[in-house]
Amino acid sequence: MPERAPTLRDVAERSGVAVSTASRALTRPGRVNQATADRVLAAARDLGYSVSPAGRALSSGRTGTVALVVPDITNPFFFGIVRGTQARLREGGYVHVLVDTEESVEAEERTLRTLRRSVDGMILAASRLDDESLAAWSREVPIVTINRSFPGLDCPSVTIDTPGGAVQGLEHLASLGHTRVAYAGGPRTSWSDGRRRSALAEASPRLGVEVVGLGPYAPQREAGAAAADAAVASGATGILAFNDLLAFGILERLASRGVDVPGDVSVVGCDDVFGADLVRPSLTTVAAPLEKAGHHAAELLLAALDPVHPRAGAPVELGTHLVVRDSSGPAPR
Amino acid sequence: MPERAPTLRDVAERSGVAVSTASRALTRPGRVNQATADRVLAAARDLGYSVSPAGRALSSGRTGTVALVVPDITNPFFFGIVRGTQARLREGGYVHVLVDTEESVEAEERTLRTLRRSVDGMILAASRLDDESLAAWSREVPIVTINRSFPGLDCPSVTIDTPGGAVQGLEHLASLGHTRVAYAGGPRTSWSDGRRRSALAEASPRLGVEVVGLGPYAPQREAGAAAADAAVASGATGILAFNDLLAFGILERLASRGVDVPGDVSVVGCDDVFGADLVRPSLTTVAAPLEKAGHHAAELLLAALDPVHPRAGAPVELGTHLVVRDSSGPAPR
DNA sequence: CAACTCACGGCAAACGATTGCCACGCCATA
DNA sequence: TATGGCGTGGCAATCGTTTGCCGTGAGTTG
Numbered sequence: 001m002p003e004r005a006p007t008l009r010d011v012a013e014r015s016g017v018a019v020s021t022a023s024r025a026l027t028r029p030g031r032v033n034q035a036t037a038d039r040v041l042a043a044a045r046d047l048g049y050s051v052s053p054a055g056r057a058l059s060s061g062r063t064g065t066v067a068l069v070v071p072d073i074t075n076p077f078f079f080g081i082v083r084g085t086q087a088r089l090r091e092g093g094y095v096h097v098l099v100d101t102e103e104s105v106e107a108e109e110r111t112l113r114t115l116r117r118s119v120d121g122m123i124l125a126a127s128r129l130d131d132e133s134l135a136a137w138s139r140e141v142p143i144v145t146i147n148r149s150f151p152g153l154d155c156p157s158v159t160i161d162t163p164g165g166a167v168q169g170l171e172h173l174a175s176l177g178h179t180r181v182a183y184a185g186g187p188r189t190s191w192s193d194g195r196r197r198s199a200l201a202e203a204s205p206r207l208g209v210e211v212v213g214l215g216p217y218a219p220q221r222e223a224g225a226a227a228a229d230a231a232v233a234s235g236a237t238g239i240l241a242f243n244d245l246l247a248f249g250i251l252e253r254l255a256s257r258g259v260d261v262p263g264d265v266s267v268v269g270c271d272d273v274f275g276a277d278l279v280r281p282s283l284t285t286v287a288a289p290l291e292k293a294g295h296h297a298a299e300l301l302l303a304a305l306d307p308v309h310p311r312a313g314a315p316v317e318l319g320t321h322l323v324v325r326d327s328s329g330p331a332p333r
Numbered sequence: 334m335p336e337r338a339p340t341l342r343d344v345a346e347r348s349g350v351a352v353s354t355a356s357r358a359l360t361r362p363g364r365v366n367q368a369t370a371d372r373v374l375a376a377a378r379d380l381g382y383s384v385s386p387a388g389r390a391l392s393s394g395r396t397g398t399v400a401l402v403v404p405d406i407t408n409p410f411f412f413g414i415v416r417g418t419q420a421r422l423r424e425g426g427y428v429h430v431l432v433d434t435e436e437s438v439e440a441e442e443r444t445l446r447t448l449r450r451s452v453d454g455m456i457l458a459a460s461r462l463d464d465e466s467l468a469a470w471s472r473e474v475p476i477v478t479i480n481r482s483f484p485g486l487d488c489p490s491v492t493i494d495t496p497g498g499a500v501q502g503l504e505h506l507a508s509l510g511h512t513r514v515a516y517a518g519g520p521r522t523s524w525s526d527g528r529r530r531s532a533l534a535e536a537s538p539r540l541g542v543e544v545v546g547l548g549p550y551a552p553q554r555e556a557g558a559a560a561a562d563a564a565v566a567s568g569a570t571g572i573l574a575f576n577d578l579l580a581f582g583i584l585e586r587l588a589s590r591g592v593d594v595p596g597d598v599s600v601v602g603c604d605d606v607f608g609a610d611l612v613r614p615s616l617t618t619v620a621a622p623l624e625k626a627g628h629h630a631a632e633l634l635l636a637a638l639d640p641v642h643p644r645a646g647a648p649v650e651l652g653t654h655l656v657v658r659d660s661s662g663p664a665p666r
Numbered sequence: 667c668a669a670c671t672c673a674c675g676g677c678a679a680a681c682g683a684t685t686g687c688c689a690c691g692c693c694a695t696a
Numbered sequence: 697t698a699t700g701g702c703g704t705g706g707c708a709a710t711c712g713t714t715t716g717c718c719g720t721g722a723g724t725t726g
Binding site (some may be wrong): 052 | 711712713714715
């Protein structure tokens with residue numbers, strides 16, 4: 001086994017200064033004489049010194065770590081978010097802890113409880129927590145949310161305007177002559193699902209389209225079969241899916257039932273995740289700026305965590321745009 | 334801001350015992366009298382006490398954290414691995430730090446350096462490090478590797494027999510009458526790529542198939558175009574791709590060039606990742622037991638980290654199996 | 667020349683938990 | 697009754713770093 005790692009004391013002794021000076025030489029540029037600092041740096045290098053995160057955390061109360069909590073790491077929706085936050089956090093000198101709560105509220109609570117003391121802050125993407133819990137937690141630990149916000153919540157947030165995106169999708173279908181469109185909705189615990197339903201209900205009269213709300217469905221391929229069946233049964237000629245994963249499942253089911261897409265039914269997804277252009281017919285979908293969202297979230301957290309003057313950034317809302325591919329076309333007849 | 338979190342001292346005072354007893358009541362079941370322990374537990378609950386990870390780590394030298402290091406988190410190949418390790422580690426009471434090195438050796442080195450002191454051990458999936466560095470690091474910190482192993486490396490490892498899988502793919506193509514097969518290889522830094530090339534070279538005479546080695550290609554869709562072009566130019570009627578991502582790109586390019594799959598050319602991928610059955614034609618591929626691999630890796634690390642009697646598990650090698658779908662068929666003519 | 671400022675570096679007290687060692691009291695055994 | 701063992705719980709050292717406070721000496725200013 002490796003012998004004891006060198007400590008700051010070793011470095012201090014080797015460079016003939018006090019431990020405090022060594023500490024400052026390594027962390028407070030300018031606080032000590034350049035020549036002294038150089039000696040300390042050299043000693044640290046010679047010894048292969050690296051600071052003990054535990055010691056530092058204990059003493060300073062800061063861990064240099066941020067948790068990113070996502071409901072399902074295998075959902076490509078979160079890729080961009082992971083990439084975006086990771087890039088920005090790394091820049092800011094933070095380490096990234098990625099946690100998958102597997103769509104479970106309990107696992108999310110457990111994660112918060114476990115990690116609360118070991119991180120400086122958290123980014124909660126598409127949190128499944130209810131409003132009160134979330135508000136309570138945001139008082140315990142610095143939090144930034146992605147795709148989740150409500151009046152009583154006082155932490156910074158980044159939201160993606162998927163309701164607006166859903167309306168774009170609806171407009172697209174309306175302009176293709178569809179008059180009856182099914183919305184295959186996401187989980188009840190999804191905040192954005194509720195907002196989308198409202199937005200669609202509001203827009204439908206203006207567009208002269210009847211919107212049939214279906215669901216809730218799990219945001220996964222497997223749920224697509226039920227959604228497709230329900231949509232067909234509803235007599236809709238257009239389907240807006242909660243997300244692309246669900247849309248994939250819908251496409252599969254329609255194909256196996258011999259329903260032609262886009263001849264008989266048009267399908268529009270949401271998020272433009274990996275695979276949307278791979279599937280056949282390729283999927284028309286509402287593209288969300290995921291990497292940018294992650295970037296903004298990290299930015300907000302970094303601002304809130306600033307040791308000298310922490311500040312609460314304003315909420316950010318990011319727009320979406322429709323990517324038209326082959327799964328949508330003119331209404332039949 | 335939140336007032337100071339309760340410490341073990343607060344708990345001890347409230348329950349009228351010494352700090353040491355409180356500590357033991359919370360972490361050494363049986364070490365203290367049941368009645369005392371109950372008092373401490375109750376006090377801890379009342380106060381909302383939670384142990385400070387920093388304090389514990391400093392004092393005990395253990396962090397209860399394990400890092401999982403992957404080259405590219407957005408590569409679906411790693412999903413199963415993430416899930417598998419996460420499940421097992423959670424069971425073992427460990428927290429999971431997921432780090433994406435973005436295919437960069439430097440980022441991987443940096444990660445190891447940064448995290449060395451903050452985790453108890455690491456799982457390196459498809460490490461891009463060269464042999465010496467890897468061996469050196471494995472002396473510094475407990476490591477388990479996935480898909481990486483070599484004689485001088487003395488840490489436990491889990492490997493997936495993709496070379497064997499590649500041979501299965503080759504046999505499949507041979508049995509369909511293909512006599513000239515292109516292998517679209519992965520990055521030079523990939524250890525398994527080298528092993529696959531050897532395995533294919535060894536098997537090809539026996540099967541009466543000529544194997545043309547191509548590449549290296551990035552294991553990504555974007556690289557598929559070049560690979561497809563090179564394969565077509567080589568006169569091969571079958572293509573074995575380094576992984577499914579590359580195979581997706583190859584399928585796209587072949588389609589856009591008007592090459593019929595599997596009529597003119599058969600394509601076989603590797604890994605059976607998300608999307609392999611989504612793409613059209615659906616992809617014949619070598620399925621790797623990824624979740625199981627993650628599970629084994631976590632198991633090995635847990636064994637090595639056991640505080641009472643740490644033990645080095647034997648290397649694990651997992652088999653693969655071929656999933657035949659629509660992208661492979663009889664050789665033309 | 668006195669008074670003041672300032673850069674620099676050391677002292678020592680935290681931070682919060684774990685754990686080796688010891689002491690005490692009780693019971694069983696010789 | 698003396699001895700030993702055991703169950704229980706306290707004392708205090710320890711882990712490695714940060715940081716408030718202070719002392720020193722050099723330089724500056726009036």
